[in-house]
Amino acid sequence: xxxxxxxxxxxxxxxxxxxVSAAEGTARAAATTGVPEWGxxxxxxxxxxxxxxxxxxxxxxxxxxxxxxxxxxxxxTFNPAAIVKDGKVYVLYRAEDDNGAGIGGMTSRLGLAVxxxxxxxxxxxxxxxxxxEDAQKExxxxxxxxxxxxxxxxxxxxxxxxxxxxxxxxxxxxTKLGMATSKDxxxxxxxxxxxxxxxxxxxxxxxxxxxxxxxxxxxRLIAAKINGRYWLYVxxxxxxxxxxxxxxxxxxxxxxxxxxxxxxxxxKFDSDFPxxxxxxxxxxxxxxLMYNGKNGRxxxxxxxxxxxxxxxxxxxxxAADPAxxxxxxxxxxxxxxxxxxxxxxxxxxxxxxxxxxxxxxxxFLYYGCADTFVGVAIxxxxxxxxxxxxxxxxxxxxx
Numbered sequence: 181x182x183x184x185x186x187x188x189x190x191x192x193x194x195x196x197x198x199x200v201s202a203a204e205g206t207a208r209a210a211a212t213t214g215v216p217e218w219g220x221x222x223x224x225x226x227x228x229x230x231x232x233x234x235x236x237x238x239x240x241x242x243x244x245x246x247x248x249x250x251x252x253x254x255x256x257t258f259n260p261a262a263i264v265k266d267g268k269v270y271v272l273y274r275a276e277d278d279n280g281a282g283i284g285g286m287t288s289r290l291g292l293a294v295x296x297x298x299x300x301x302x303x304x305x306x307x308x309x310x311x312x313e314d315a316q317k318e319x320x321x322x323x324x325x326x327x328x329x330x331x332x333x334x335x336x337x338x339x340x341x342x343x344x345x346x347x348x349x350x351x352x353x354x355t356k357l358g359m360a361t362s363k364d365x366x367x368x369x370x371x372x373x374x375x376x377x378x379x380x381x382x383x384x385x386x387x388x389x390x391x392x393x394x395x396x397x398x399x400r401l402i403a404a405k406i407n408g409r410y411w412l413y414v415x416x417x418x419x420x421x422x423x424x425x426x427x428x429x430x431x432x433x434x435x436x437x438x439x440x441x442x443x444x445x446x447x448k449f450d451s452d453f454p455x456x457x458x459x460x461x462x463x464x465x466x467x468x469l470m471y472n473g474k475n476g477r478x479x480x481x482x483x484x485x486x487x488x489x490x491x492x493x494x495x496x497x498x499a500a501d502p503a504x505x506x507x508x509x510x511x512x513x514x515x516x517x518x519x520x521x522x523x524x525x526x527x528x529x530x531x532x533x534x535x536x537x538x539x540x541x542x543x544f545l546y547y548g549c550a551d552t553f554v555g556v557a558i559x560x561x562x563x564x565x566x567x568x569x570x571x572x573x574x575x576x577x578x579x
Contacts, residue, residue: 214513218465218506219494220565221513223545223557231520231553232301232546233257233273233293239305241289244312245321246279252289252307254278256525258548261330261458262535263338263365264399269298269539270365271546272328272340273554275307283525283551284353287311288324288345292365298537298544299556308366309340316370319344319356329534331392331403331459338362339403339427343388344373357386357414359427374414376422376430378439384432386414386422389456393467393502396566399538403427404462404568411502413460413469417453418443421503433503441503442495449485449512450493451476457492458536458545464564466506467497470545472532473512483511486522490530491515492547499569514547514557524552531555538566 215221234257241252253275260273271293280286290309293301309328311320323345331339344358356373376384393411395404403410409423412430418440422430432439444453450473457470472490479487491512498504516522516529523529527550535546543559 211511214493214509214511216494216496216507216509218463218468218496219509219513220461220468220470220543221494221559223514223543223559225518225555225557226299229518229555231549232295232299232556233260233271233303233554235275235552236303237278239303241306241310243287243310245317250277250279250287252277252287252310253291253303255286256552257291258551258554259327259532260535260546260548260554261328261340262537262544262546263330263332264401264537264539265365267296269295269301269537269544271295271301271535271554272309272330272365274326274328274548276324284345284347286324287322288326290325290328290342298539298542298558309342309360309368314370316344316358316372319346319354319358319373321346323347323353325358327388327534329390329392329459331394332400333403333427334397336363338365339392340368341374341390341392355387357388357390371428374412374422374430376432378432379434384420384422386420387416389416390414391456391458391460391469391471393462394459395462395568396538401459401461401536401538406462406499406502411460411467413441413456413471416455419454419456419471423502442505442508447480448510449473449475449480449483449489449491449515451478452488454493457533460497461536461565462499462568464567464569465496466499466569467502468565469495469497470533470536471495472530483515484517485512485515486529488528489516489522490528490532492531492533514545516550518549518555520553521549521555524550526551 237254256276276286289307293303295301326343340360391413394401421433452474460469492514496507532548
């Protein structure tokens with residue numbers, strides 16, 4: 181009997197040591213790759229990776245504002261959104277023309293490209309979204325439409341969140357977070373700036389960068405309701421949270437820390453500031469928010485992030501309370517490494533993540549490279565990433 185009990189104790193001890201070892205291994209992997217056990221990834225670039233979308237000086241478009249032809253994607257094509265439609269990946273990307281010079285000095289329009297494998301794309305000959313003689317020209321001209329994020333609603337409507345950019349005479353610029361909708365990705369209805377109110381009734385107009393919480397439905401990422409409302413992580417530098425019953429009227433949700441959910445961290449890859457990335461994902465383990473982190477002026481050689489470089493990080497929020505942060509990775513899961521990710525008009529380098537799709541049972545992540553090109557990285561799918569938690573407040577069981 182003593183021998184039997186001793187054997188059981190030894191087996192239990194071995195199991196405990198294996199569990200501890202596995203946990204330590206997971207923690208070490210997260211510290212190295214930036215992918216915690218609740219995160220998406222690891223993401224890898226295709227073999228012999230090259231930009232999947234490049235500038236084309238030959239592309240011409242009759243600009244309704246200039247009343248003349250322009251080379252609308254002559255200089256730079258970058259910062260893409262993505263969506264799956266009819267079994268294909270569609271990428272909506274920012275394109276800059278050759279009227280002007282320097283970052284922010286050219287006009288941005290949004291081009292559309294389509295792919296059957298998620299890697300090789302065919303571009304439409306003209307932009308599908310641009311400044312025009314419409315109600316938003318005071319916010320977009322002269323300047324443009326920048327940095328899109330795309331989501332789909334349950335009824336098949338595509339919702340575009342983008343930056344309305346206007347250069348100000350005498351220097352400087354004004355930006356607002358704009359919204360538009362479409363049924364086909366080609367014809368768009370501009371809805372104007374996203375406007376919210378804080379608990380005191382004060383109006384809030386975000387300036388850029390928004391990640392709407394989505395869930396997986398089949399092979400689509402669909403805007404998710406939690407406790408009867410849509411949830412939007414918003415901003416650059418100081419990230420806030422907004423919610424809406426209808427995607428039109430927005431309120432600001434405060435956390436226990438106040439209106440700001442998170443901001444920069446000294447000595448980390450996001451030491452200058454964070455900025456929202458692609459749509460956030462509601463999973464069985466919580467809401468995974470991918471974001472862009474700009475490093476400060478000091479290179480972080482130990483993790484391979486250069487001074488002023490943009491890398492991608494991940495944060496976990498509670499599915500029951502989207503304002504409650506549960507965890508935040510200390511190192512990036514994607515960073516500028518290849519030559520074309522660290523050269524171009526932003527030579528410090530960017531892997532600026534904005535587009536995430538579920539395609540052929542893999543995650544495809546689309547990102548801007550040095551404000552000049554578009555790249556892609558791919559990751560395996562885990563079953564828990566496809567399921568919303570049970571009792572998620574949507575009125576439906578977890579899927």
